[in-house]
Amino acid sequence: MLRLEAQAQAYTQILEREFDIIGLKPSMKVLDAGCGTGANARKMAGKVAPGHVTGVDMDALFISEAQKFATNDGIHNVSYEIGDITNLRYPDDTTAVASGRRRGRSNSSSRSASTTV
Numbered sequence: 051m052l053r054l055e056a057q058a059q060a061y062t063q064i065l066e067r068e069f070d071i072i073g074l075k076p077s078m079k080v081l082d083a084g085c086g087t088g089a090n091a092r093k094m095a096g097k098v099a100p101g102h103v104t105g106v107d108m109d110a111l112f113i114s115e116a117q118k119f120a121t122n123d124g125i126h127n128v129s130y131e132i133g134d135i136t137n138l139r140y141p142d143d144t145t146a147v148a149s150g151r152r153r154g155r156s157n158s159s160s161r162s163a164s165t166t167v
Contacts, residue, residue, distance in 0.1 A: 059067040065090065069097050074148060082149050087115030088128065093096040094149070095120075095128040107134040 074080065074097040082091040085105030095103045105128065108114055116130040135141070 054156050062093075065093055068149075069094065074098055077153050080104070080149065081106065081138075085116060085130065088112075088119055088130055090149070091116065091128050091130070092120055092123060095125050099127050101127065103128045103131040104133055106138065108132065156159055 074094060076098060078101040080091075080101065080103045081095050081100055082088075082094060082103055082105040083105045085091045086109075088105045091103045091105035105113075105116055107116070107130070109127040110132050113130045114134050120126075120128050120130070
């Protein structure tokens with residue numbers, strides 16, 4: 051149990067550092083591509099309030115769970131939608147920051163990428 055708590059704390063510190071690097075600030079509009087169950091999007095929402103975070107994922111179950119978590123956490127400046135990040139419906143310059151993680155299917159590696167517009 052202590053190991054899991056330590057991992058959660060370490061991950062939170064890593065995310066905070068990533069958020070600093072990509073320059074999240076209040077009032078920004080952020081796109082979280084491949085948001086999964088929305089954990090990162092919810093954390094970003096706290097950083098950009100009163101701005102807004104939109105999480106996009108291809109998996110309807112993930113989006114459903116993300117919406118439930120946001121509602122249960124009382125987070126109102128985040129929304130989630132089913133979509134393909136290679137074919138987004140947003141016009142250019144819609145968001146100030148786009149963030150995403152790509153997890154390889156053949157191994158457990160993870161890559162992060164963020165773009166600031």
